[in-house]
Amino acid sequence: MAELKFSEYINKSPTLVKKPSMKDVKVAFLSNFTITGLAETFKVLCYEHGIFIDCYTAPYNQYQQEILNKSSQLYKFNPDIIFILLDGEQLFSDFYYFPYRMSEEQRKQFIENQFKEIKNLISILKENTNAKIVINSFLVPHYSSRGIIENKQKNGIRSSIQALNSMLESLSHKNLQLFVFDTSIFCSKIGYENLVDKRLYYYADMKIAPKALVKLANEYLAYIIPLASMTKKCIVLDLDNTIWGGIIGEDGIANIKLGPEKDGKPYFGFQKRLLELHERGIILAINSRNNYKEAIDAIKNHKYMVLKEEHFASIKINWEDKATNIREIAKEVNIGLESMVYIDDDVRNREMIKELIPEVFVVEMPNDYAMYPEVIENLKMFNTFNITSEDLNRGKMYLSQKKREQLKSKVQDLNSFIKMLGIEIDISKANNFTIPRIAQLTQRTNQFNLTTNRYSEEDIKKLASDGNHLVYGVNVKDKFGDNGLTGTFIINKKFKEKWVIDTFLLSCRVLGRDIEKAMLNELISMAHKEGVKELIGKYFPTQKNMQTAKFYAENGFKHLDENTFLCENPSPTENIDAISVILN
Amino acid sequence: MVIEKVIAFLQSDPEVKEKWDDKVTHDTHLIDAGVIDSFAIIKLIMFLEEEFNIKLESNELVENNFSTLKNIEKLVIEKNNQK
Missing domain, CATH: 3.40.630.30 (Gcn5-related N-acetyltransferase (GNAT))
Known part of the structure; x- marks a missing residue:
């Protein structure tokens, strides 16, 4: 699913027709600046993930009225999730341009008042809807008239806005319906130069450039996956040139690339990312065409294997075809094929699985293995709205499951x-x-x-x-x-x-x-x-x-x-x- | 060629298509006639830049440049000649 141009999303969005297998989600956007195209883009992206969304974008800068008026279009629309995008320059008016006209104490007071107002709006939303509420945190401004001594100011503009963001985050710890989308992290990921297009910023009051709206929609997808109950549970991994570099059957345990140095490093990092997912409750499994003895020897005895035998709920190392193996793994760990993600460096294997088991999500892999860790970082499908103790103990549970199966085969x-x-x-x-x-x-x-x-x-x-x-x-x-x-x-x-x-x-x-x-x-x-x-x-x-x-x-x-x-x-x-x- | 592509793009928006009747010519003032609004113009700007590989300057983002199909075509041709 390659990224399209902004205008292509706009073009495509009205042509989408719901397929019977698709989940429905209703999405509302509230903002105090122009977000033309966000809904269209989001609709196309969700569609590509098998989710059909119905969108409502509140009129320009009407977010307060929409929230306060109990018979507003927002409430009539009855969304499952509401995204709130507020721009600080618009909202804070003079404070944004002349923060130092105020005293240190006044600035503190100003930010506290801003927080109170937002908190009030959120609590009204909470009273009137069960929708998940996602609010974008405020972008911390680059510019300060105080220049290099900006961060020596008490309650300076930047630390004030950071404080406001922290207050929002704290609020979301108590309020299960509320989530804060971190705009600064988003900006650091795509770069400020890509976040704004100053021409449209002034001409159309578009505080986020069209191209950045596409990236933003892509990040928002992470909230829709759990909402549509489409969170994945299991990653099935190939071995050769996927979790290590090289081919174990040809190169041998001494020569495969894996470890803390040079070309072994991306695989090392890749495995660490996978291990952390395992620790948060994602099931791992192996699906590899290899001689069992050689491959399991590498897993057990390679000095730098981060993933150990006990981390895999199912290990299929054989000469069966990979589709059969995936079906076997699904049976063994007792989950549906639609809960599985498949990772393999070989495009032919990927295409085969897509063809034979369309339910499985097949991850596109870059040619350059240096990008492998990033592939895991960009996967959205493991998102949940909370992590339970069952998630954290799932790995152990599957290990005891293996022992149960062994007992079962004996009695x-x-x-x-x-x-x-x-x-x-x-x-x-x-x-x-x-x-x-x-x-x-x-x-x-x-x-x-x-x-x-x-x-x-x-x-x-x-x-x-x-x-x-x-x-x-x-x-x-x-x-x-x-x-x-x-x-x-x-x-x-x-x-x-x-x-x-x-x-x-x-x-x-x-x-x-x-x-x-x-x-x-x-x-x-x-x-x-x-x-x-x-x-x-x-x-x-x-x-x-x-x-x-x-x-x-x-x-x-x-x-x-x-x-x-x-x-x-x-x-x-x-x-x-x-x-x-x-x-x- | 430019005009055809612009018409196809604008009409992909169901709301625009609904308002687009037989009376619309290459000289119709699309904004005054209520065929396109400011949101449609933003989408159009992105389309022109992406489709014709041009970059508009702030002083070119004026209503008159997008008011009729002819003006839009003129803008695109001028920008292409500047390349």
């Missing part, structure tokens, strides 16, 4: 396998610690998910406290380790004697161990204790949750209509003796 039948695992499940009401993860599970779980209702953190918070719902998180552990919070169910109990199961899901990581049955048993006994007469289960089919189609029917529910199953006078059934359940 004869499923029941004895489950017994040997010594599974303990802990079912607890949602609390502040578990709410982010419960929301994440509703957004990410595709296979064992009966209704696929997607909820944000704010949604879960509301459900857990509105008195009409019960929200439970399910923690699973066994003798190999803690799988963390991997299941959840949400009950709508508005009609006292009739409970509706709004959400019932289990992460694919812990499937095939009868945990779903133990969960349902527990839910049924809860209903029994509360005197529920009718327990309703819902099933909404998607392309991925077929395995749950018969779940309610197999567990004693009557099939009422297409999507509805009924359990009359629910009463507890026999517990699964291999699984111990703790209810909190």
Whole structure:
């Protein structure tokens, strides 16, 4: 997906037609300067990533009215995400040009007042919409009449604006809906010369040049990926000339390029970037055509391998074709192909995967390996709105998963396998610690998910406290380790004697161990204790949750209509003796 | 050639296309006739620069240069001759 010219984006945007497979996202832009073309560009970029966005750009410099007026177009549009772009020169007026007419104390006061005003607007937005709010931080001006002693001024113009940006960031720590887009980092990435086009800056009040708007749209994409639940979970890596330089089978372990010097350095850096992703919860896997012995020897014994054998959840080093291997890896780590990213230096392999498994995101690789670390830095598809403790422990969890699989291959039948695992499940009401993860599970779980209702953190918070719902998180552990919070169910109990199961899901990581049955048993006994007469289960089919189609029917529910199953006078059934359940 | 390309670009915007009727000629004042607005002009400026590989100066960013199809063509030809 090469970058187009600004006018080409403008041209292309109105011609886009939504494909059935595409996710919908509604995006609003508010600004105090001209951002003509941003919406069009963004629409094309999102389209290339399989997301169809509907955009609303508020009229020029009307952001305050749009936020304050409860019946404004902004609220009627009902966006999923709102980008706010404010320019300091416009907003701060005299302070921007004559900061030193004010005293040190007045400057401090001025910035605090500016912050209060923005904070107020954000809290009004928060009251009126559940949309994510992204505000651009203010660009710190280059020029100061104080020249080289600018940063010796107390509360000088630059430190004042930096302070305002810090206040916004602190606000976003407390406000889960709010995100600050760092304009200075963006500027340092693309360069100030590219950020502004002074002709259009003055002629059209375009504070960001058209070409820079294209780059900005590209950065904004990072917010849309998690919003559309398109965050990727796994990177599949080739070995030769990808994670090291050279071909292990020809060059040998002593001659491949990898390490802290010269031409080994880019690969060394590349691996470090990958390791950090692994540590934040991205699954790594190997897909390489090689002799297993030579390649695994290099992974285990090369002095400068940053990525070790234990960092890979699946290792396919063989002479199979790469597409077959990718399908095998998906099965082994139990995730969908659409959650996978493939990295390979060989363009033929990349084209083959694109052709054979279009669901997999294939990363374009530059010819020059010095650019490899940057390839990882530029990937947007691992973005999430928060990181949970499950993310941070995922690597360990997959390691214990490998051990479980080894045990499974040794025992004869499923029941004895489950017994040997010594599974303990802990079912607890949602609390502040578990709410982010419960929301994440509703957004990410595709296979064992009966209704696929997607909820944000704010949604879960509301459900857990509105008195009409019960929200439970399910923690699973066994003798190999803690799988963390991997299941959840949400009950709508508005009609006292009739409970509706709004959400019932289990992460694919812990499937095939009868945990779903133990969960349902527990839910049924809860209903029994509360005197529920009718327990309703819902099933909404998607392309991925077929395995749950018969779940309610197999567990004693009557099939009422297409999507509805009924359990009359629910009463507890026999517990699964291999699984111990703790209810909190 | 210039005029055809400019028409095609301007009409790619559905709002412009809607207002573009048979009466529009090469001499129609596009801004007064309400066919294009200031936002369309910004997009047009970028299109002209990218398509014809020219760079306009601030003193050329005046409404008159973009008011009619003929004026737009004249601007592009002049800039090309300066190269």
